[in-house]
Amino acid sequence: MSVPQYRKVAALALVAGLGISLTACSTKSDNASDEAGGKVTITVDCQPVGAQKELLQNWNADVVEFQRQNPDIIIKSVSVGEQCNNPPDFTARLAGGTVTDVFYGYMTDLQQVLDSGQAMEITEHANKDSVSTWDSVDPALKEVFTDGGKLYAVPVKNYSMGLVYNKVLFQRAGLDVNNPPKTWPEVRAAAKKIAALGDGIAGYAEYSAGNTGGWHFTSLLYSQGGQVLSEDGKKADFNNPMGKQVLQNLKDMRYGDNSMGSRQLLQWGDLLTNAAAGKVGMFIGAPDTTQAIVSQFQGKFQDWAMGPLPGQDGAAKGTLGGGEGYFFKKGLTPEQVKAGLKWIAYQKLTPGKGQFDYVRAKPQNYPVGLPQPLLFANGSEAQKQEFELRKANANLDTANFALFEANPVPIKGEPRNAQAIYAVLDAAMSGVLTNPNANLDALLKTAEEKVNQLLAAES
Amino acid sequence: MAITTAPGTTRPGRPTSPYAPRPRRAGLGRKLRDNLTGHAFLIGAVLCFAVFSWYPMIRGIVMSFQRTRRGVTTWVGWDNYLRILDDPSFWTAWKNTFYFTALALVLGYAVPFLVAILLNELRHAKGYLRILVYLPVMLPPASALFLFKFYAYDPSEAGLFNAILKALHLPTSQWMQSPEMTMPAMVIASTWMNMGSAVLIYLAALQNIPGELYEAAELDGAGIWRRIWNVTIPQTRLILALLAMMQIVATMQLFIEPLILANGAGAEDSATSVAYLIYQHGFFQNDLNGAAALGVIMLVVLAGFSAVYLRLTAKQD
Numbered sequence: 119m120s121v122p123q124y125r126k127v128a129a130l131a132l133v134a135g136l137g138i139s140l141t142a143c144s145t146k147s148d149n150a151s152d153e154a155g156g157k158v159t160i161t162v163d164c165q166p167v168g169a170q171k172e173l174l175q176n177w178n179a180d181v182v183e184f185q186r187q188n189p190d191i192i193i194k195s196v197s198v199g200e201q202c203n204n205p206p207d208f209t210a211r212l213a214g215g216t217v218t219d220v221f222y223g224y225m226t227d228l229q230q231v232l233d234s235g236q237a238m239e240i241t242e243h244a245n246k247d248s249v250s251t252w253d254s255v256d257p258a259l260k261e262v263f264t265d266g267g268k269l270y271a272v273p274v275k276n277y278s279m280g281l282v283y284n285k286v287l288f289q290r291a292g293l294d295v296n297n298p299p300k301t302w303p304e305v306r307a308a309a310k311k312i313a314a315l316g317d318g319i320a321g322y323a324e325y326s327a328g329n330t331g332g333w334h335f336t337s338l339l340y341s342q343g344g345q346v347l348s349e350d351g352k353k354a355d356f357n358n359p360m361g362k363q364v365l366q367n368l369k370d371m372r373y374g375d376n377s378m379g380s381r382q383l384l385q386w387g388d389l390l391t392n393a394a395a396g397k398v399g400m401f402i403g404a405p406d407t408t409q410a411i412v413s414q415f416q417g418k419f420q421d422w423a424m425g426p427l428p429g430q431d432g433a434a435k436g437t438l439g440g441g442e443g444y445f446f447k448k449g450l451t452p453e454q455v456k457a458g459l460k461w462i463a464y465q466k467l468t469p470g471k472g473q474f475d476y477v478r479a480k481p482q483n484y485p486v487g488l489p490q491p492l493l494f495a496n497g498s499e500a501q502k503q504e505f506e507l508r509k510a511n512a513n514l515d516t517a518n519f520a521l522f523e524a525n526p527v528p529i530k531g532e533p534r535n536a537q538a539i540y541a542v543l544d545a546a547m548s549g550v551l552t553n554p555n556a557n558l559d560a561l562l563k564t565a566e567e568k569v570n571q572l573l574a575a576e577s
Numbered sequence: 578m579a580i581t582t583a584p585g586t587t588r589p590g591r592p593t594s595p596y597a598p599r600p601r602r603a604g605l606g607r608k609l610r611d612n613l614t615g616h617a618f619l620i621g622a623v624l625c626f627a628v629f630s631w632y633p634m635i636r637g638i639v640m641s642f643q644r645t646r647r648g649v650t651t652w653v654g655w656d657n658y659l660r661i662l663d664d665p666s667f668w669t670a671w672k673n674t675f676y677f678t679a680l681a682l683v684l685g686y687a688v689p690f691l692v693a694i695l696l697n698e699l700r701h702a703k704g705y706l707r708i709l710v711y712l713p714v715m716l717p718p719a720s721a722l723f724l725f726k727f728y729a730y731d732p733s734e735a736g737l738f739n740a741i742l743k744a745l746h747l748p749t750s751q752w753m754q755s756p757e758m759t760m761p762a763m764v765i766a767s768t769w770m771n772m773g774s775a776v777l778i779y780l781a782a783l784q785n786i787p788g789e790l791y792e793a794a795e796l797d798g799a800g801i802w803r804r805i806w807n808v809t810i811p812q813t814r815l816i817l818a819l820l821a822m823m824q825i826v827a828t829m830q831l832f833i834e835p836l837i838l839a840n841g842a843g844a845e846d847s848a849t850s851v852a853y854l855i856y857q858h859g860f861f862q863n864d865l866n867g868a869a870a871l872g873v874i875m876l877v878v879l880a881g882f883s884a885v886y887l888r889l890t891a892k893q894d
Contacts, residue, residue: 206860213865230863235648318733327840329861380733382754383840448648537861542665545846552754552844561845568665575663 158191158457160450161218164202165195170413172482177465180472184464191457194218200414203227203442205537212236217447220458223271225262225441226532232265238448241269243455249463254500255493262531263443272459274466274473275491276441277404278529279337280522281305281425287312287319287399298400298425298521302341302367305400305428306375312399313377320379322371323398324551328385331547332540333438336532337402338364340436341427346533347569352577354569356543357562363430365550365558373554382551390415402427404440405488405519412483419485423518426525439529441491467493469503476511487512489523535576542568634876640869657870661858664867669846670854674831676760677850681828685768686821692772693779694805707777714773722837725766726753730838753839756847763834763848771827775820782816783809815890822886826879832856851875 166173181193198207202222211217212234223231231237246252249272259273285295291311299305309321325331335356336346344360347353372378379397381388390410392398394417401407405424411417427434444462446455465472476486487508494501509516533539545568546561609616644653661667696706713721729737730752739749752762786808794804810817832852835841839848841857851871859868 206856209860209863209865233646233648233863235645327842329841381731383844385840388840535862537863538857541842541857541861544842548843549845552751553756571663571665575660 156190158451158453159194160191160220160454160457160461161194161196162220162444162458162461163196163198163218164222165197167197167200170200172484173413176472176475176478176482180465180475184461187464188457188460191460193461198222217445219447219450219454220444220462221447222442223445225259225273225443226536228263228265228270231445232270236448237270237445238450238455239268239270240272240446240455240459241267243452243459244269244272248456248459249467251463251467251469251494251500254495254498255467256495259441259443259493262441271443271445272462272467273441273443273493274462275443276439276493277406277490278427278437278439278492278527279402279404280427280437280527281400282393282403282407283400283423283425284393284396284398284421285423285518286396286421287315290315291399295423296517296521298423299428300425301428301432302363302430306367306371306377309371309377309399310375313375313379317397318379319397319399320392321375321377321399323378323384323389323392323401324368324547325384325386325389326547326551327383327544329537329540329544330385332543333532333536334402335364335543335547336536336540337427337438338367340438340530341429341434341527343435345530346539347573351534352573354539354566354573356569357566361562362558365546365556365561368547369550369556369558372551378551383548387415393417396421405490405522409485409488412485419514424489424522426522427527433525434527436530437527439531467500469500469507474504474507476507480511480513485514487514487516487519489519535572538572539569542572637869637872637876640866641873644866653866657866658874661867661870661874664854664858666842666846666849666854666857667871670849670851673760673847673849674829674851677763677831678825678828680760680764681767682821682824684764685772685828686775686824688768689772689775690779690817693776693783694809696776696780697783707780710776711773713770716770718770718833719837721770722766722834725762725769726838729766730762753848754844756844759839759843759847763831763838766838767828767834775824778816778820779813782813786812818886818890822883825882829875829879829882 165177168174177195181195185191185193196218198204198211203224208223208227209230211221212231215236217236244252249255255273256276259276260269263269263271263273281298283298288295288298288308291308291314293308293311299308305322312321313319325334339346339356339361342360342363344358344364345355348355368378372382379392381392384392389398389401390407393401393407394411394415396417408417408419408422408424411422412419427437429435444458444466446458450458468474470477473491479486494504542565546565549556549561550558641657642652642654643650644656645651692710696703696710699706731737731739732751732754734740734743734749736749736752738752742749750758752758790808790812791804794808799807830852831850835843835848835850835853836856841853842849852875855868855871855875858864858871
């Protein structure tokens with residue numbers, strides 16, 4: 119073959135190859151709605167990743183057993199990372215229309231999911247027939263996933279924040295491990311004693327970056343009885359004595375007592391990494407933070423306990439709550455929705471099965487006995503069953519969480535447009551934790567103006 | 578001078594290559610057939626650019642004039658732009674980005690040039706030093722930044738930089754926790770990570786400068802600075818201009834440094850860059866349309882810089 123001909127062939131082959139590649143890229147490879155042979159196939163995300171060995175085994179075993187019990191349903195599991203809803207990935211999947219048929223989301227994601235046009239209404243489908251424990255599921259949680267009277271997701275987890283503390287450090291600092299601080303002045307005193315242990319240990323640690331600072335500011339503000347936005351949601355409502363008290367408490371610990379460690383600008387993983395390394399005495403978080411400390415950051419369950427969120431002079435007036443659920447992708451057939459609900463009912467909402475299979479979880483390195491997920495309504499049959507099973511199979515000392523459970527604090531949800539507001543409030547948190555001369559009034563005023571600007575722009 | 582042409586030979590100016598276009602009237606189809614190989618090779622590159630560069634760019638511009646709510650997309654004119662201009666972080670992000678760009682021009686632009694001159698002057702171990710300078714480029718940026726974050730910029734006295742400052746009896750710094758130090762710290766890390774490539778390009782340019790120019794300068798009694806000013810810089814001005822442009826375009830897209838070193842916005846928003854703000858709007862605030870508008874604004878600004886560059890270099894040429 120002459121050189122020019124050879125080049126022509128090579129060029130044509132290149133073009134053909136590219137064409138095929140692009141065609142392959144643009145072809146929908148995942149046609150999960152195939153119902154050939156009478157079988158219904160659904161894709162479900164949030165399958166644990168390989169690093170979460172036992173959780174992955176449990177999930178896969180659940181799929182096998184579920185399919186055995188329901189031979190007409192095929193579950194295709196999709197793993198989307200250790201953190202099932204990493205906001206950037208989640209947003210990309212929503213925008214690209216690549217969410218699975220049944221997809222995981224946070225309670226605060228409802229508006230985003232609706233705006234993306236990816237979710238379908240399931241009001242008619244979710245009932246006692248499709249989910250046997252449906253009537254036991256806390257109605258307040260269903261309400262969170264409801265918009266305009268229409269239900270868009272099934273709640274599968276619910277949490278609220280309290281004071282998480284390291285018992286070992288409490289003991290070393292001469293503090294009573296069974297009597298954690300109940301007020302912020304007590305937290306300050308305890309933090310000072312713990313920090314005095316030296317070795318880079320922070321008595322109390324707090325977030326101030328990646329929007330997590332604003333998230334925790336909100337919970338701290340709730341503990342003071344405050345709210346982030348006015349009742350009508352049109353104005354910022356934290357530039358007041360309660361907001362200032364939140365920052366003052368942090369400033370006193372950070373620079374008054376030097377009890378918060380030198381490294382700031384922490385976000386979720388940073389703080390928990392330090393906690394797992396035994397460098398944090400106290401922080402605020404939900405019960406499952408202890409699970410993350412153990413399973414993701416190699417800490418120990420027995421080191422950790424929880425009390426209710428402290429208040430300023432007595433019990434906290436409120437705490438931040440949140441949770442997660444499963445949405446259904448728009449365009450599913452009624453059979454697929456039914457199959458999805460059946461799967462969620464099996465894996466997430468049945469005492470003794472899936473996430474509530476405490477007998478299976480007991481010998482594994484995952485906690486049984488944590489006071490969550492608070493899914494079922496008080497006094498409901500499912501709640502009783504779940505509680506009994508949890509008590510019978512606890513692999514951690516439930517006494518460590520008894521104070522948290524016995525002293526419930528009123529739960530408040532996140533504000534509208536939470537992430538944008540948290541990004542603004544991060545600056546106030548980072549300001550007070552990195553600048554010894556921070557002017558609290560100025561920080562709050564700046565944040566207030568910015569949030570008001572945001573709200574005005576939104577409207 | 579008259580040109581004589583022997584019979585059977587081509588006349589001057591006529592194509593002699595078998596691949597050159599033949600001199601006959603041709604329609605578009607004919608031209609395409611004649612240049613099939615060229616077009617076939619070209620189509621791959623064009624497709625790649627079209628799919629991965631031009632289409633997203635056009636889509637971004639279109640999105641910046643739309644708003645998607647409840648799965649319904651509507652045209653909203655300039656609303657997204659007005660909303661973005663009202664974003665309280667908008668001007669902070671631009672101020673921070675320009676500050677970083679300016680600092681990077683001073684430090685990140687000048688240092689590699691000086692290092693290249695130094696390396697060029699060396700007689701021994703030039704190759705080893707070149708590798709040493711280039712090594713950080715081979716380190717993944719995220720790893721390099723984590724090294725800075727956890728070891729160099731540790732605000733305690735255990736931090737590498739603070740330990741050095743302490744040993745020199747100088748005051749230590751809070752580094753990324755200080756709003757004043759955030760940008761200089763990011764520029765230091767960024768320069769360390771990226772200077773290797775620039776040094777190699779400068780070195781190549783320096784080695785192309787004829788030695789006799791330096792010899793002549795030396796004979797005229799020029800010292801080292803005079804030689805740099807009168808010989809080195811004029812002889813490398815095109816490369817200098819090109820790298821300056823590339824530096825501005827790259828530093829204006831500052832993203833990974835704030836994301837890793839400052840966990841995002843940094844102390845009191847001191848690290849918020851325009852690219853990070855785009856990321857916040859697009860991926861955390863359910864505002865892809867606002868993010869697109871901000872992206873278009875950035876595109877326009879960078880296009881402005883590019884236009885200035887093209888004008889300047891055109892004049893130089």
